[in-house]
Amino acid sequence: MITKRIIPCLDVKDGRVVKGVNFEGLNDVSSPVSLGKYYSDCGADELVFYDITASSDGRRLFTDILKEVASNIFIPLTVGGGINTLDDFDRVLKCGADKVSVNSGAIKNPELIPLAAEKYGSQCVVISADVKRVDGGFRVFARGGRDDTGMEAVSWIKRCVDNGAGEVVVNSIDTDGVKKGFDIEMLKAVCEAVNVPVIASGGAGCAEDFVKLFKEIPDIDAGLAASIFHFGEVKIPELKKLLRENSIIVRL
Amino acid sequence: MIAIIDYGVGNLFSLSSSLKAVGADTVITGDPDKIKRADKLILPGVGAFGDAIGKLKAEGLDKIIKNEAENGKPLLGICLGMQLLFDKSYEFGEYEGLGLIKGNVVPMEGRIPQKLKIPHIGWNALKIKKKIPAFSEIKDGDCVYFVHSFFADDCEESVAATTEYGIEITAAAANGNIVGCQFHPEKSGEIGLSILRAFCGTEVEK
Numbered sequence: 001m002i003t004k005r006i007i008p009c010l011d012v013k014d015g016r017v018v019k020g021v022n023f024e025g026l027n028d029v030s031s032p033v034s035l036g037k038y039y040s041d042c043g044a045d046e047l048v049f050y051d052i053t054a055s056s057d058g059r060r061l062f063t064d065i066l067k068e069v070a071s072n073i074f075i076p077l078t079v080g081g082g083i084n085t086l087d088d089f090d091r092v093l094k095c096g097a098d099k100v101s102v103n104s105g106a107i108k109n110p111e112l113i114p115l116a117a118e119k120y121g122s123q124c125v126v127i128s129a130d131v132k133r134v135d136g137g138f139r140v141f142a143r144g145g146r147d148d149t150g151m152e153a154v155s156w157i158k159r160c161v162d163n164g165a166g167e168v169v170v171n172s173i174d175t176d177g178v179k180k181g182f183d184i185e186m187l188k189a190v191c192e193a194v195n196v197p198v199i200a201s202g203g204a205g206c207a208e209d210f211v212k213l214f215k216e217i218p219d220i221d222a223g224l225a226a227s228i229f230h231f232g233e234v235k236i237p238e239l240k241k242l243l244r245e246n247s248i249i250v251r252l
Numbered sequence: 253m254i255a256i257i258d259y260g261v262g263n264l265f266s267l268s269s270s271l272k273a274v275g276a277d278t279v280i281t282g283d284p285d286k287i288k289r290a291d292k293l294i295l296p297g298v299g300a301f302g303d304a305i306g307k308l309k310a311e312g313l314d315k316i317i318k319n320e321a322e323n324g325k326p327l328l329g330i331c332l333g334m335q336l337l338f339d340k341s342y343e344f345g346e347y348e349g350l351g352l353i354k355g356n357v358v359p360m361e362g363r364i365p366q367k368l369k370i371p372h373i374g375w376n377a378l379k380i381k382k383k384i385p386a387f388s389e390i391k392d393g394d395c396v397y398f399v400h401s402f403f404a405d406d407c408e409e410s411v412a413a414t415t416e417y418g419i420e421i422t423a424a425a426a427n428g429n430i431v432g433c434q435f436h437p438e439k440s441g442e443i444g445l446s447i448l449r450a451f452c453g454t455e456v457e458k
Binding site: 001002003005040045067070071072074075076093094095096098121122123166167195196197221251 | 263265266269270272273298299369371372373374375376377395397399416417438439440441442444445
């Protein structure tokens, strides 16, 4: 059967990895190229690069660096951040991205997902949603979690999948940064609503949180995290060993 | 020189960088002369079968590839490029393939348990069925990366490896000098690179 995926996520700003990275044995800890290669070599199943650059100059730099990252890793690569048009899809796919993750771009223009799915195939289109509890329901937030869109999250995600998104990333704003585990309740609600791979994001604080995620939601496909991998608090080979000891199928 | 056949289907960036990483001398080309002169051929592809075979035919490349492979030139088909090697595909209609490996390409829908997601995307384990030179470094249980909704069936004689997704699915097929991988070796980490290295006949970098 398909293995459960472990995905490190790198935030890149003006061509450098941000969000403090602390690694032994890496000469240049904020180089996306050396970090990407490090993760690829240590057993990550996929990499996610988010471009959090605001300027167009920074974006060009990101594109150059993306090419270099992509030519040095041999696992799937998902790229997100600033994806608003089909031209943005084209730009990152030509640099070696395998999948493109859309967030605010799809909220601003819901036609983006069906158009991209038709042109590049559903397997290439990832809907990433920042979700937070408001008045007892799940709400979609835009602009990096700053703006409440007022939309109910599960139905928004379902609509994106019906329109052609082939994968879903659910970032729980409620658990993000808290390091007390993934948002099981929110993720379950999404998994029940869609029949495409769902990636859990936000809240992982230790290796056991991944065990709990895959045990409690057998349908979830992947766990994504950033800082706990970057700071070496959770090492991917050890995490995978632990998952396998808990009868969760992973690639070793 | 290894020719990566370019017929306007899909993105060749990853394939070309992984071949570079294993030290292969490659050219991305749709030029019949270059394809004829190459020592080995790689047929990539993503998208729909009908569209892909149509494009090969429009460029006259179908006959050239078939000819070269039948005359013994090593040929590696990847993903849709693998499916094109078979007799026929039933993806959105019925299309004739290159007929280099006996078998047909059929949809997963209706053949795998309903609860499983289609496309089959992700890392899945190989079960080796036949010893072939390109898989010299591969063992049972090694994981490779798949992205597909259709698979090769009725090809028992040529199955080199399978993977389990509710049912046993053809992961690789071989007929002498012709090899096809349903998965993406260029996205399958060190295992995938070892397949490309073995196919290209390049040495492991020490």
